[in-house]
Amino acid sequence: MAASPRVVYRRLLRTRGPAGWWPGRTAFEVCIGAILVQNTAWPNAARALRALASRRLLSHRALRGRRAEAIAPIIRSCGTFNLKARRVAAFVDFLERRYGGRAEAMARQEPMELRRQLLEVPGIGPETADCMALYAAGHPLFVVDAYTRRVFSRLGLIRGDESYEELQRFFMRRLPADASLFNDYHAQIVGLAKDHCRARPVCTACPLDDLCPKQGIQ
DNA sequence: GCCCAGGTGGGTA
């Protein structure tokens, strides 16, 4: 069977089971998590989320009007904390202006319009915007990340140097526009890459091995 | 001690 996004997903679901993402109790928490996890391992972001929650700061109401300098020391564990504190403050401000402070209201916006709005917020780039649109608002936008590039270029289905939007279109043209599918797909890729692609010097026991023309190559 | 992690934005040529 030739590899394709559909075939890859069926294989991942069969061999690994549903991934069960995104950790977050509310839409707001998911959005803050999407900022805190940028270029960071999830456990570090989770620790920062817990630090906010333990101070009862994990809500729009609690963070509204708070200065980045006050947020930064609380989220130290996720790295680049001064930067991310400014980004959190900018997102809180955006939510206030556009959605009355209610992250849940993003679900009623037209998906591409929401994406466009999010990209105007400083510190929210394409991946973070799509994570928010998909995992917080339930819109069917495919999330592309470094793992997606790595896995699918190893499979020989992409070159790997395509733009973010090119890759997003690549997947969205080949998959049904289904938020729960995109949700689990991204989670599967991250889980797969963590468990297999990081192995050095070669991939180990990868469930996609027989689909991969570059077996054993980093 | 070194490399990497579920990116983004600014600078330079």
Added chain:
DNA sequence: TACCCACATGGG
């Protein structure tokens, strides 16, 4: 467009 770099903690 294509690189380079800063941002910074924590785990392997």
